[in-house]
Amino acid sequence: MSSGPPPAKPVPPPKPVRKVPTDAGGATASRVARPPQRPGAIPSRPPQPSASSSKASSSKAPQKPTKPPIRPVVSSRPKASGSLATRRFPEDTKPEVNAGEEEWAALMKSAYGPMSGEDYAKAAKTVQDKWELLPAFLKVKGLVKQHLDSYNYFVQVDIKHILHANALIQSENPNHWIRYLDIRVGFPQRPGLDYNQQITPLTPMTCRLTDSTYSAPIMVDIEYTVEQNIKRARNVVIGYLPVMLRSDLCWLKNKSEADLAVMGECPMDPGGYFVVKGTEKVILVQEQLSKNRIIVMADQKKDEVTAEVTSSTHDRVVKTYVMTKARRLYLRHNSFKEPIPIVIALKAMGLTSDKEIIQLICGFDEQYQEAFGPSLEEAASKNAFTQKQCLEYVGVRVSPGQERDDSGMRLSVDQIAMQSLAAMVLAHVKVRNLNFRPKCIYLATMARRVLAAMLDVSMVDDRDYVGNKRLELAGQLLSLLFEDTFKTYNSTIKRQMDMMLNRRSRATPFDSRSLLEQHMGIVTTAFVRSISTGNWSLKRFHVERAGVTHVLSRLSFIAALGMMTRISSQFEKTRKVSGPRALQPSQWGMLCPSDTPEGEACGLVKNLALMTHITTDVPEDPLIRIAFMLGVQDVSLMTGNELYRPGVHLVQVNGFIIGVTAKAKSFVRTFRKLRRAGRTSEFVSIYINHHHRVIYIASDGGRICRPMIIVENGQSRVTSEHMRLLKQGKVSFDHFLRSGLVEYLDVNEENDSLIACYEHEITPDTTHLEIEPFTILGAVAGLIPYPHHNQSPRNTYQCAMGKQAIGAIAYNQLNRIDTLLYLMTYPQQPMVKTKTIELVGYDKLPAGQNATVAVMSFSGYDIEDALILNRASVDRGFGRCHVLKKTTMVLKSNNTGATDRLAFPSTGDTDNRYMFVDKDGLVAPGAIVRPSDVMIHRESAISSPAGGEPEWKPTPVSNKLPEPVQIDKVMVSETDEGQLIKVLTRQTRRPELGDKFSSRHGQKGVCGLIVPQEDMPFNDEGIVPDIIMNPHGFPSRMTVGKMIELLAGKAGVVSGALQYGTAFGGSKVVDMSQILIDHGFSYGGKDMLTSGVTGQSLECYVYFGPIYYQKLKHMVMDKMHARPTGPRANLTRQPTEGRSKDGGLRLGEMERDCLIGYGATQLLLERLMISSDAFDTQVCETCGMLGYAGWCPKCKSGKGIVSLTIPYAAKLLIQELMGMNIMPKLCLEDTV
């Protein structure tokens, strides 16, 4: 069977409703969300964060963000002996001995008095409110924490390892060198010193506004030579590293809401992105096949089986294959010209006895031995018996370029073979002192897996199995980038040192330290360039990736949040295989089943579920030690005879075989107990693969995992008492983890567990209990109420649309100056909430309004999902939004060449377009600027005579939008290039015909008609709907969730409470009906309506109640376009394309085909030529070439000249053809 076998973990499909603790109640928040800050009335408010609060609290001046307390920088120095093999991993720290049970017991006693410590666990049978673990989890992990953890790991651990691996710069002169001693990253600050020689700290908001980079200095301690002396220096800056927001380096880390407000930051903002040159950039999570693991694939058609390993070390990334050809096994690798028979490869590595080979690969199994026979025979037929013979066989087949060793010595044939086998093949298995034994065993294991797959097709691995994947995060990518640029930096400095030292005479003693600071631009620009372009091009590591970073979408709060959980996969989008796109059963709980885009990237772009965490590297040496202590026998002491005996299991740590054990189950059990006791990192996973008969221990980074409640003896370890303590705030999630109540499982270990979804499903065999079923959904899908009642594609549609909804973006939304920002004027939190909504904070930054909907037909303007809007609702502010746009201008002010300046237009220039321009050449906030009115009057110097006053040419920046806009803000600042001016313009829009709306169930529609309130139907309480929706939207879409949302919403409205529509739970329909009945409504949610037009009662009852509606960003005003005549493209003289260029409306090929088919020649002629690019020209009838002015330049006469009209594009084609030595001729005929 594969390593992704059918789940041994029978996670039953979630059984909704019944047993879940209802999450209703406790909902007392008000219906209308407090709009964070209302845009509108006073548009020109400069950011004044929390001025009043700080004023009130103390008499001292308001705290400024510019002087945050200086945090001690990380400075624990790793051991100098950090060897290469282990330097990926953080140092082994002594595990904290935790009190575990005693700790709880003490807490219980203090909370409940002298109750015996043991009793508490048995006190309650069922766990109430175990979902409360989720918010506790989200406090410490989850959503964006993986980005932060990964970045922190890079900054604190990995960067030091990289430094120690490249610690010495040795110039050619042996007396001059620089040695790096330690490295640390400071706090974010402006590069260079201030005008009064001070360091200016940077806040993210300043960076956004001033288009600068939020970065911190990378500082090193060095030891270096000055002439004959050795000197030391501390905190030498070698470059600036962009800082991830809310990481350990960031000012925003662990700040209170008030502190954040002072810095102009939103407390709801997730962080985890970078601010580079003023734009917010996210490094998306990248999905890859795991490195250093064996993956077996089969090609059924060619009858080939291949085992593949991607070895990833610090020097190189190489792939090694063991493949079959004609049922013989070969070793394939890039450094060999042709596949090498496996037996020859093994013999070359010193495994000369056939018997030993057979034992290592096949063990006792005769089936395997038989299948391996041909491979053995082949080696014999090649006359390769001894190690020397085999090395020579391999040596002549090593591809060119490997004939020399590191010092440049020429190698003999068998040395070449030895070198490439040691260093290139399976590079991650290190060969020390020419001990090839570990590599032989690894290769033999690969061969064994291939044989197994040959004999049994089901032993092939599943590449799409989530357990075989690793997620690469920002930290890993940055560490690669840093390693690459640091090497470049060091070699540049070495070159400079050599150059300076080679100079005959030096005026001053050579100080190599100054070189370090001189060249810090190399490191700084490498980071800034890579993050701002998204191109990760690292020649050293064969990494060539584009589109790694994306601009953080600030369309809505949810869009930004959704971006932080997004995973992009490396598969090409064009391939027509469904495997990578399909929903994998192993994605359960790890990746959101609903949130994926439609179309091209469907299934390739995924999103993390709510409770997932991505691991970072954990050192493996202590794990190996633990394994040996638990009775694993070292593999290097084994012969093949002992490896594959029945009942014996191999033990692998991070893909590397360390030994065997005969007591697999008890070994795994003990190991897990140690992990639960906190003796190893909680992210170490261990599981048995019964098909491979291997115990895998994994501690590498990039595994997806999630927490689960441990079940022992059919009892959940977490009890109601624990939850009570949690709710009282006495304990945190870490307490649960440390005392072995909850643990993290990765996908592979999940497969080795029996997990109960609900407590009543626990059987004696159950090992774990889900914390909460709704966490299988992600943050974006979690917004949907009652998603378990919807057809699944509808939830997927909503995931895409939720990101386009206009709403509140952040508490600091009005201080931001973004290129484009949509804000809703009066956002409301939904009447029907979900737990996820509360957890991610969507109720505080909502994107939509609770509209009262009548599901009925009205007029004919509601067909095809069109909505009818109530004019009075629109007047009251339903769907009203702001559109804020930015115009940026940098005044270039270099001393040579062009210089810009702002000026008041000199006399005579001013016309109506300059109505609001002040003396400083800028408009002021509050002004209404019409299309093509001037906003910034800039003047550029055209020529500057030596010493004289340059001539100034006006180059104003005007309003390019077709509608009048209000000026919201005018900001002036400065950058390195010069003065920076940003003008923020604002429009307030009310819904109009054609604007797009959507409910939270993938049901979008455009506004078809806006009806006066008096014509709308009303119920007997006089309530008039805001929206009328056509009932035809329901049958085919099957969005039952929407109907229940209406019912629950209505019950909420009449009872004055918010209702819950959490997935697999939420308020029950029965309860909702009862509430309706109690308040005198029909239990079904239907009302009797009276027509506003006729005044008669409608003949049927109408489903009537509130549904949360989102206004989507697609608005008619941005799209409406028509042109009678207008600009033409320069080259073809055809009308331009696109609304932004006032383009024409294209009569395309298909339309043309229709006209041809219909035979409307004159219409065709008019559309395609006369109204487009008609061109009067002259053609010579005799030679067929174009002429001019009654003259044919070829015939040198004007005899055959005829004038005619052709499309300019045709004339252009003729001339271009002539330009490439092809002579087209026009042959003329008389028209009839």
Added chain:
Amino acid sequence: MSQQRYSQQNPNSMPNRDQPKAPEQIEYICGDCGAKTALKANEAIRCKECGHRVLYKPRTHRIVRIYPLEN
């Protein structure tokens, strides 16, 4: 800066009705402390009080006619 001065500087203060003309020298408002700074050409853009580099232009002095929204 002192508390007292800070409270006086309301960035959104409306101009007096009898002051329709824009002043010759425009005083920009600091994005951090709210102090007013008059800028000269070719001068570094800094708040005089706190050295902050982001300044905002105050609201216009002219009379703005607001066009009613239609539909």
